[in-house]
Amino acid sequence: MLRVAVVGSGPSGVYTAQSLVQQERVPDVHVDVLDRLPCPYGLVRYGVAPDHEKIKSLQNNLRAVLEHERVRFVGGVEVGTGLPPGRLLELYHAVVYCVGAATDRHLGVPGENLPGSWSATDFVSWYSAHPDAVAEAFVQGVDSAVVIGVGNVAVDVTRILARGAAELAPTDMPQGALGALADSRVRDVYMVGRRGPSQARFTTKELRELGALAGVEVIVDQDELALDPAYLDPSALPAANRRNVEVLRTWAAQPSPGLPRRIHLRFFLRPVALAEGPTGRVSGVRFERTSPDGAGGVTGTGRYEDIDAQLVLRSVGYRGVPLEGLPFDAPTGTVPHRAGRILRAGEASPGEYVAGWIKRGPSGVIGTNRPCAKETAQSLLDDAPALAARDVPDDALPGLRAAGAAAVEWPGWLAIERAEAALGRSLGRGPVKIPDWAGLLAAARDGTP
Structure with a gap:
């Protein structure tokens, strides 16, 4: 029997578990999928916008893997100071780290830290009910918002800011965020990119x-x-870029219908400073007009434009963060590896592996994690004879609990699901996410929302 821990229950972690238990080359592989949160699914639960129900339905596929007879979900397990990688490796024959890219990139411009200036990640966590989300009424007192970036996350937060609350009510958005968006007076949202539409x-x-x-x-x-x-x-x-340009060309040619809310798509503008208003909060963004440099980049023109905004969300990429006890390459924000095998001092570290964004950087879509996870799983399976020769406990749970883990198993997660359904019924909605640690852990314990 080969006992493996996968740290992270998002797509990369679950696809890694799937690759390990659904192969026939090495029989009897047992996988514990560990997560810091008491809830599984990672960014599918806490990153996909609540109104993207088709993408969120991917949870059903991930659920099937986590309910496999040789896969066990254990939430409430934080790897790091209390449970260092060295200790975790004493409990399993192998450990695969699938911890993603946990922080966002910064603009590096004056005023970026003003109140009212946030990362898009903060805003997504708020409306997705992540228990670590900041307690902030993001849209209170906001008439105009600027979203810096032109990727899918930027589109998501722009859409949520502009969308009517009645359209969001059928989703699992937490009640506090839904109420704040219902009271929002945001009328203009600017989504701004430093390069061109193509x-x-x-x-x-x-x-x-x-x-x-x-x-x-x-x-x-x-x-x-x-x-x-x-x-x-x-x-x-x-093809994808060409279709984008065609959509934008169609919109540019349309006459204004004079609707009550407006999304402004802007290009060739680079943020150079955030302005401070009389109350000490952000009041706008100064942009420099850019122009193509002929090599795929842009150069500044020395011409500037100010856009008023009481909320600024940056969406300019993600970065991995170091996990205490693991090697880390700061320039790439990844763990050094060779075909998924973690490298220490240039040599493969027996029993330690990596997959997902912390392996390859924040690139690709959800499906990109499948081949990435499969490559890592194949490396682990190639190493299986040597890994299985080491003695580990028959069950790692006592060791995890001894290290301070809450150890929320699958029945605890099912209790959270029931509690969220009950909460939604009490509000006249479908299932509604519980947004705080205390509520999640209480629900995992006794199913009470």
């Missing part, structure tokens, strides 16, 4: 959703789009 990172499906929001007008400046050399003739662009 280089934007959002997918066309996500982009089109902005044009389908009730009571929302999408405003695009055709002259600004034309600054992109590929805009007039996008035929040489990859």
Whole structure:
């Protein structure tokens, strides 16, 4: 019997577990999928927007893996100071770290730390009921918001800011966030990129959703789009980028319908400073107009534009963070590895592996984690004869609890699900997420919302 711990229950962790238990080369592999939170599914639960029900339904596929007879979910296990990697490796033949990229990139401009300036990750955590989310009424007193970035996360937060609360009520959004958005007076949302429309990172499906929001007008400046050399003739662009340009061209040609809320899509603007208002909060963003440099980048033009905003969300990428006890490559924000085997001083560390964003960096979509996880699982299985020769406990749970882990097993997670369904019924909604640690742990214990 080969006992493996997978640290992280998001897609990369669950796909790794799946690759290990559904192969036939090494029989009788048992996997404990560990997570710091008492809830599984990682960014599928806490990162996918609540109104993206089709993507969130991926939880059903992940659930099937976690209910496999040789897979056990154990939440409430934080690897690090109290449970260092060295101790964890004493409890299992092998450990696979699938801890993602846990922090966001910064703009590095003056005023970035003003009240009212946040990462998009903070905002997503708030409306997704992550128990570590900041207790902040993000939209209170906000008429205009700026989202810096033109990827799918930027599109998500732009859509949530502009969307009517009635459309969000059927989702599992926590009641506090739903109430705040219902009271929101946000009328203008600016999504701003430093490069052109042909280089934007959002997918066309996500982009089109902005044009389908009730009571929302999408405003695009055709002259600004034309600054992109590929805009007039996008035929040489990859298919996805070409479709994006075509959607933007259609919107730019439409007359204004005069709807009550507006999404402004802006390009070739680079943030250089956030302005401070009379109350000490952010009051706007100063941008420098950029122009293509002919090599895929942009250069500043020395011309500036100010956009008023009482809320600024940056969405300019993610970074992995060091996990105490593991090697870390700071420039890439990843754990050094060779085909998923963690490297210490350039040599593969027996029994230690990595998969997902902490392995390859924050790139790709959810499905990209499948081949990444499979590669790591194959390396582990190749090493299995040597790994299985080491003595480990028949059950790691006592050791995890001795290290201070809450150890919320699958029945505890099912109790949380029941509590969230009960909470939703009490509010006249479908299941509603419990947003705090105390509530989640109480629900895991006795099912009470």
